[in-house]
Amino acid sequence: xxxxxxxxxxxxxxxxxxxxxxxxxxxxxxxxxxxxxxxxxxxxxxxxxxxxxxxxxxxxxxxxxxxxxxxxxxxxxxxxxxxxxxxxxxxxxxxxxxxxxxxxxxxxxxxxxxxxxxxxxxxxxxxxxxxxxxxxx
Amino acid sequence: xxxxxxxxxxxxxxxxxxxxxxxxxxxxxxxxxxxxxxxxxxxxxxxxxxxxxxxxxxxxxxxxxxxxxxxxxxxxxxxxxxxxxxxxxxxxxxxxxxxxxxxxxxxxxxxxxxxxxxxxxxxxxxxxxxxxxxxxx
DNA sequence: TACTAATATTAGCATATTATCACATAACCA
DNA sequence: TGGTTATGTGATAATATGCTAATATTAGTA
Numbered sequence: 526x527x528x529x530x531x532x533x534x535x536x537x538x539x540x541x542x543x544x545x546x547x548x549x550x551x552x553x554x555x556x557x558x559x560x561x562x563x564x565x566x567x568x569x570x571x572x573x574x575x576x577x578x579x580x581x582x583x584x585x586x587x588x589x590x591x592x593x594x595x596x597x598x599x600x601x602x603x604x605x606x607x608x609x610x611x612x613x614x615x616x617x618x619x620x621x622x623x624x625x626x627x628x629x630x631x632x633x634x635x636x637x638x639x640x641x642x643x644x645x646x647x648x649x650x651x652x653x654x655x656x657x658x659x660x661x662x
Numbered sequence: 663x664x665x666x667x668x669x670x671x672x673x674x675x676x677x678x679x680x681x682x683x684x685x686x687x688x689x690x691x692x693x694x695x696x697x698x699x700x701x702x703x704x705x706x707x708x709x710x711x712x713x714x715x716x717x718x719x720x721x722x723x724x725x726x727x728x729x730x731x732x733x734x735x736x737x738x739x740x741x742x743x744x745x746x747x748x749x750x751x752x753x754x755x756x757x758x759x760x761x762x763x764x765x766x767x768x769x770x771x772x773x774x775x776x777x778x779x780x781x782x783x784x785x786x787x788x789x790x791x792x793x794x795x796x797x798x799x
Numbered sequence: 800t801a802c803t804a805a806t807a808t809t810a811g812c813a814t815a816t817t818a819t820c821a822c823a824t825a826a827c828c829a
Numbered sequence: 830t831g832g833t834t835a836t837g838t839g840a841t842a843a844t845a846t847g848c849t850a851a852t853a854t855t856a857g858t859a
Contacts, residue, residue, distance in 0.1 A: 539692075542699065544771060545760050546692040553687035554847085558679045571806060584848060586807055596770060605805050605856050615763050619756055623682050626752050633733060634681060691817090709835065721818060723836060742826045742835060 551595040556580065556588050561616060564598065570606040688732040693717065693725050698753060701735065707743040 552558060559578050563569060569577075575585040589609060592598045597616060598609045611617070627634055689695060696715050700706060706714075712722040726746060729735045734753060735746045748754070764771055 541761060541764050542695045543692045544764060545695050545757065546690055548760060549686040549695075550690035553683055553690045555676075555680045555683040556847095558682050558686075562679065572804095581849070582806075583808085583850075587847080590807075596767075602806095602856085605803095607806065613763065613767075615759055619759060620682065622752055622756060623685060624678060626750065627678055627681060630750075707835090718819075719836075720820080720838095723838095724818085727837085739826095744836070 547595065551591055551597060554588065554591075556585075557592055558620070560585075560588060560592065561597065561611060561620065564609060564611045565617060568608045568610040570603075570608050572606060574609065684732065688728055688734060691725065691728075693722070694729055695757070697722075697725060697729065698734065698748060698757065701746060701748045702754060705745045705747040707740075707745050709743060711746065 552561075556578070560574055563574050563577055571586065571589060574580075574589070575582055578585065580588075589598070589600075592609075593600060597612060599612050600607050600609050602608075689698075693715070697711055700711050700714055708723065708726060711717075711726070712719055715722065717725075726735070726737075730737060730746075733749060736749050737744050737746050739745075
């Protein structure tokens with residue numbers, strides 16, 4: 526615990542860094558990233574999100590709870606549905622920066638991606654025929 | 663596993679989001695944030711970093727390994743010491759954005775901080791039962 | 800009131816991650 | 830050579846996380 530709280534300044538900096546870590550932790554899941562990307566177009570109900578992302582209701586609700594508790598999204602009730610929206614555009618700025626970086630450094634990133642999911646061959650992915658074709662672009 | 667690789671485009675987007683999640687996961691630890699902040703001023707040896715951050719050698723080395731494997735930092739040997747530096751200024755841009763947000767929304771953030779590390783106040787805070795609490799109607 | 804739909808929360812389990820220890824390797828210097 | 834420092838690696842227990850199933854809460858409606 527690096528607390529040299531001599532002037533009170535270090536404590537704030539320490540809080541800041543812990544907060545940043547919590548911030549990143551909340552984003553450190555593909556499902557939550559997808560939820561945020563889903564909300565990029567605007568307000569969405571919990572049901573719509575889970576349908577679009579094909580998540581279990583309970584699972585999705587838990588991810589939404591994480592995003593809610595960390596302040597990434599706000600929710601408002603409208604009748605029986607609850608509409609979620611992203612609280613601050615900074616989120617999208619960060620995601621956009623990452624997207625740029627991802628494409629600029631695609632060659633380097635690919636190596637990391639392969640190291641990321643080693644159990645399956647990154648080249649040929651099996652086409653699971655019979656699955657529902659999605660008209661989504 | 664949401665893979666609808668009909669045109670190859672969705673797969674890339676999916677990879678992007680998984681990569682983003684991995685990116686955030688690598689940053690989701692206060693120690694690693696501190697290491698990066700420590701490297702903001704430039705190149706530093708592993709020993710300097712651990713001394714400044716008061717970390718155990720082995721522990722710090724592991725965190726450095728995470729940052730290295732994810733491509734956040736590069737390392738070069740100089741004699742007996744190994745010098746680390748941050749690979750891309752985007753990291754600092756993101757950290758700066760968060761710092762701004764942290765200070766702009768300090769009042770909101772403080773609530774989350776308290777919920778984050780409750781060393782005192784064993785009074786259980788009430789979860790948002792009964793739907794989301796609207797800021798004000 | 801009862802009933803249904805939409806969300807939220809809880810519980811149990813499996814898995815992943817962390818910090819830490821112990822030891823191994825490498826470079827430098829006397 | 831021997832000794833000190835810097836760094837890496839493997840194993841372990843404690844902790845955290847995610848997923849599924851089940852249950853609870855709220856709003857709307859009959």
